Amino acid sequence: MTDIKYAAPDTIEEAVAILAAANGSGRVLAGGTDLLVQLRAGIAKPGTIVDVKKIAEMTTITETDGAFRIGAAVSGAVIGEHEALRTLWPGVVEAINLIGSTQVQGRASPGGNLCNASPAADSVPAMVAAGATVTIQGPDGRRELPVEKVAAGPGRTNLAKGEIVVSFTLPKRPKGSGDAYLRLIPRTEMDIAVVGCGVSLTMDGDTCTAARVGLGAVAPLVLLVEDAAKALVGSKLDDAALEAAAEACRAACKPIDDKRGTIVYRTKIAGVLLKRATAIAAERARSH
Amino acid sequence: MSKLHVSTIINGEPTEFLCDGRQTVLDVLREQLSLTGSKEGCGSGDCGACSILVDGRLVCSCLMLGAEAEGKSIETIEGMASGEELHPLQKKFVEMAALQCGICTPGVLVASKALLDRNPDPTETEVRYWLAGNLCRCTGYDKIVRAVMDVAAEMRETAR
Numbered sequence: 001m002t003d004i005k006y007a008a009p010d011t012i013e014e015a016v017a018i019l020a021a022a023n024g025s026g027r028v029l030a031g032g033t034d035l036l037v038q039l040r041a042g043i044a045k046p047g048t049i050v051d052v053k054k055i056a057e058m059t060t061i062t063e064t065d066g067a068f069r070i071g072a073a074v075s076g077a078v079i080g081e082h083e084a085l086r087t088l089w090p091g092v093v094e095a096i097n098l099i100g101s102t103q104v105q106g107r108a109s110p111g112g113n114l115c116n117a118s119p120a121a122d123s124v125p126a127m128v129a130a131g132a133t134v135t136i137q138g139p140d141g142r143r144e145l146p147v148e149k150v151a152a153g154p155g156r157t158n159l160a161k162g163e164i165v166v167s168f169t170l171p172k173r174p175k176g177s178g179d180a181y182l183r184l185i186p187r188t189e190m191d192i193a194v195v196g197c198g199v200s201l202t203m204d205g206d207t208c209t210a211a212r213v214g215l216g217a218v219a220p221l222v223l224l225v226e227d228a229a230k231a232l233v234g235s236k237l238d239d240a241a242l243e244a245a246a247e248a249c250r251a252a253c254k255p256i257d258d259k260r261g262t263i264v265y266r267t268k269i270a271g272v273l274l275k276r277a278t279a280i281a282a283e284r285a286r287s288h
Numbered sequence: 289m290s291k292l293h294v295s296t297i298i299n300g301e302p303t304e305f306l307c308d309g310r311q312t313v314l315d316v317l318r319e320q321l322s323l324t325g326s327k328e329g330c331g332s333g334d335c336g337a338c339s340i341l342v343d344g345r346l347v348c349s350c351l352m353l354g355a356e357a358e359g360k361s362i363e364t365i366e367g368m369a370s371g372e373e374l375h376p377l378q379k380k381f382v383e384m385a386a387l388q389c390g391i392c393t394p395g396v397l398v399a400s401k402a403l404l405d406r407n408p409d410p411t412e413t414e415v416r417y418w419l420a421g422n423l424c425r426c427t428g429y430d431k432i433v434r435a436v437m438d439v440a441a442e443m444r445e446t447a448r
């Protein structure tokens with residue numbers, strides 16, 4: 001077994017430099033709940049591990065003018081304890097808090113969930129629905145990317161060599177907004193989503209004025225389902241609009257058959273979860 | 289192989305150790321520091337037998353590198369009793385036979401204590417969700433959950 005170098009720099013600049021110098025064998029370590037499992041299984045063979053949890057910008061949550069910036073390496077447990085975030089983005093927080101057990105929550109981060117690039121990652125459909133963007137830093141400086149553009153396929157990202165996801169930005173939202181995330185798993189805890197659905201809405205009275213829908217575990221990438229959002233916007237979330245949005249979700253599915261669910265089942269469930277998550281998001285929007 | 293020098297606090301004691309870049313905290317605790325109370329059930333975050341607290345936060349020690357312990361305060365099952373005096377949770381687990389083979393027990397106790405420290409009055413549902421990452425092949429969980437609920441009630445009584 002080869003030696004692994006471990007570094008825990010205090011600044012993003014240093015982390016990027018170490019990663020870039022590792023010639024493709026460097027890996028970022030946030031909570032390690034994916035990376036250390038892969039290391040032990042021999043799937044990941046890093047030469048250098050760059051622990052980013054000493055970098056302040058990556059481990060803090062800040063609010064500016066109603067917009068939130070969540071450090072990519074903040075743990076699920078810390079996110080779940082953030083009152084303001086829970087109030088404004090309950091769907092994002094519940095999605096992150098669904099990841100694993102209490103122990104896993106103590107370490108697992110949204111950055112790790114996104115960069116591990118599993119199509120079933122729970123926080124990603126909720127982040128997509130929220131319209132979150134990530135700030136990425138690399139050897140050539142900073143850039144921004146919508147969350148849905150980060151994964152390139154199962155286990156692959158669009159990050160270039162030396163690039164690190166620094167933080168997520170959740171935009172300021174108008175009054176009357178709410179979000180929700182639901183996943184279907186065969187048990188109540190500790191399982192991988194068969195389908196995950198995030199919905200974020202803005203309501204003006206009974207009319208939906210803005211919507212975004214994210215779908216997970218039904219395609220190689222987490223999907224932004226724009227047709228579902230179009231079906232909801234302008235409607236009073238009546239049965240016809242909900243059915244049209246559900247149909248758009250079913251049409252967007254390109255799932256696999258596996259032990260957790262068949263193609264037919266996953267496709268059907270995508271529509272069911274869309275309707276249920278929309279109902280919860282609308283309820284929350286009305287109480288804001 | 290170059291070793292990393294790590295300074296940490298374990299159960300209140302300043303502790304130093306050397307580890308390599310792939311050793312986990314669980315490896316270090318068990319193999320280097322002879323703290324074998326934390327168990328390895330799976331090594332992949334599923335079973336919770338390796339549960340410890342790091343700066344007060346419950347984590348799986350099999351999913352944390354030894355190197356990450358630098359500057360941290362760690363609590364393990366070995367720190368739970370005060371000398372010969374068992375913690376109320378430990379006493380209750382013995383009294384109510386909330387264990388059989390005992391492999392899951394250190395992790396369950398560490399996790400249960402973490403729960404009661406932050407929530408002295410949990411519902412049964414809260415106990416079950418909190419302990420969802422602690423697998424037990426023997427007890428069927430019922431005795432564990434009842435023991436935790438009982439201790440919570442008794443500790444609330446004494447705190448009055």
Ligand SMILES: Cc1cc2nc3c(=O)[nH]c(=O)nc-3n(C[C@H](O)[C@H](O)[C@H](O)COP(=O)(O)OP(=O)(O)OC[C@H]3O[C@@H](n4cnc5c(N)ncnc54)[C@H](O)[C@@H]3O)c2cc1C
Nearest residue numbers: 028030031032033034035100109111112113115122165333
């Ligand atoms: C028992 C158990 C249960 C689980 N249950 C769930 C579940 O229910 N739902 C779910 O979605 N996932 C689940 N997971 C998977 C895992 O916990 C999550 O994906 C978690 O969010 C990963 O975050 P992390 O900080 O631990 O990532 P790490 O393991 O630290 O990193 C994951 C990957 O992303 C890279 N990376 C991390 N941060 C960055 C960054 N900022 N920039 C660039 N690259 C980065 C790493 O190099 C690595 O390749 C579970 C895992 C375990 C062990």
Ligand code: FES
Nearest residue numbers: 329330331336350
């Ligand atoms: S040994 Fe760590 S969770 Fe099983």
Ligand code: FES
Nearest residue numbers: 388389424425426
């Ligand atoms: S007592 Fe045997 S695993 Fe729990």
